[in-house]
Amino acid sequence: MTTIIDGKQLAKQVNAATKERVTQLGQRGIVPGLAVIMVGEDPASAIYVRNKHRKATQLGIKSIVRELPATITQAELLAVVQDYNQDPSIHGILVQSPLPTGLDERGIVAAIDPAKDVDGFHPLNVGKTFANLPGNYPVSCTPRGIMTMLRSLNVPLKGKHAVVVGRSMIVGRPMGALLLNADMSMTITHQYSERLSDITKTADVLVVATGVAHLIKAADVKPGAIVIDVGMDRDEDGKLTGDVDFDGVFAKVGAISPVPGGVGPMTIATLMQQTVDLCEWSE
Ligand SMILES: Nc1nc(=O)c2c([nH]1)NC[C@@H]1CN(c3ccc(C(=O)N[C@@H](CCC(=O)O)C(=O)O)cc3)C=[N+]21
Numbered sequence: 001m002t003t004i005i006d007g008k009q010l011a012k013q014v015n016a017a018t019k020e021r022v023t024q025l026g027q028r029g030i031v032p033g034l035a036v037i038m039v040g041e042d043p044a045s046a047i048y049v050r051n052k053h054r055k056a057t058q059l060g061i062k063s064i065v066r067e068l069p070a071t072i073t074q075a076e077l078l079a080v081v082q083d084y085n086q087d088p089s090i091h092g093i094l095v096q097s098p099l100p101t102g103l104d105e106r107g108i109v110a111a112i113d114p115a116k117d118v119d120g121f122h123p124l125n126v127g128k129t130f131a132n133l134p135g136n137y138p139v140s141c142t143p144r145g146i147m148t149m150l151r152s153l154n155v156p157l158k159g160k161h162a163v164v165v166g167r168s169m170i171v172g173r174p175m176g177a178l179l180l181n182a183d184m185s186m187t188i189t190h191q192y193s194e195r196l197s198d199i200t201k202t203a204d205v206l207v208v209a210t211g212v213a214h215l216i217k218a219a220d221v222k223p224g225a226i227v228i229d230v231g232m233d234r235d236e237d238g239k240l241t242g243d244v245d246f247d248g249v250f251a252k253v254g255a256i257s258p259v260p261g262g263v264g265p266m267t268i269a270t271l272m273q274q275t276v277d278l279c280e281w282s283e
Contacts, residue, residue: 003255005149007262011269014148015059018272022060025279032279033062033090034118037080040070040100049096055268061275070100077103078111085113091279092118115282118274129174132181136281138274143175145266146207146228153255158183163200165189166209171230175207214245224254230263
């Protein structure tokens with residue numbers, strides 16, 4: 001029997017817990033605040049930002065969406081970030097990616113107060129994650145949400161082999177760090193990895209984040225493996241699909257997350273959870 005890891009359902013549970021914490025804070029007169037900065041007119045970004053705003057509002061989080069023209073300069077954008085750094089009603093700042101060409105995303109992210117870095121992209125927080133430092137700090141939301149998905153299965157991770165396909169700054173690398181921090185053996189693979197299938201077939205936990213539709217087929221997975229699909233790809237009909245051939249892999253694996261309805265909703269739920277974390281940690 002294969003378990004479908006229902007990210008939508010799990011996100012509901014995470015959101016319910018977040019809403020409860022927002023209520024508790026409200027009794028002390030505290031409202032968590034999230035500022036989302038969107039530069040330019042990318043249609044996909046506009047949808048994501050709208051979804052985040054709607055979810056935050058539902059949970060009682062104060063949500064500000066700051067839409068800025070693609071013509072903004074680096075210095076002007078830095079000044080906007082500084083404003084929110086100084087604003088005590090804002091606990092989380094997110095600069096929607098990608099930024100229009102000409103703007104230096106790394107420089108902007110580095111200007112965010114690390115204590116308000118709700119995406120967990122600031123180099124200080126990235127470094128803490130990789131060093132597995134104790135204490136409270138934000139972590140990239142997609143990998144953190146995936147850890148929540150894995151923990152929800154109640155299977156031991158310690159000592160097992162995790163394989164991550166993809167080495168991006170926002171998913172693959174921090175994912176690897178969190179799996180290693182969970183006492184797993186961990187391998188990060190990527191587009192140049194030789195004999196990729198030989199490696200993925202050794203994975204007890206396989207996380208795929210490549211942007212290549214249906215890259216992972218039944219022959220590439222170990223029987224009984226847990227498979228997490230971070231892909232957000234389009235199939236021939238333009239429908240949203242993942243990096244894993246879900247139908248082909250399904251019968252062979254122990255658990256698998258679908259696309260849509262898997263990692264995506266958990267990313268948003270984790271973003272909300274982390275906004276409230278930052279608020280509580282600032283007290
Ligand atoms: N600074 C920054 N932080 C981000 O967290 C960030 C970003 N930039 N840029 C873009 C990506 C993308 N992202 C998604 C979140 C949720 C879904 C999601 O909920 N997807 C639904 C389906 C949505 C649909 O049907 O199109 C699902 O998988 O079920 C998707 C994508 C956050 N991102």
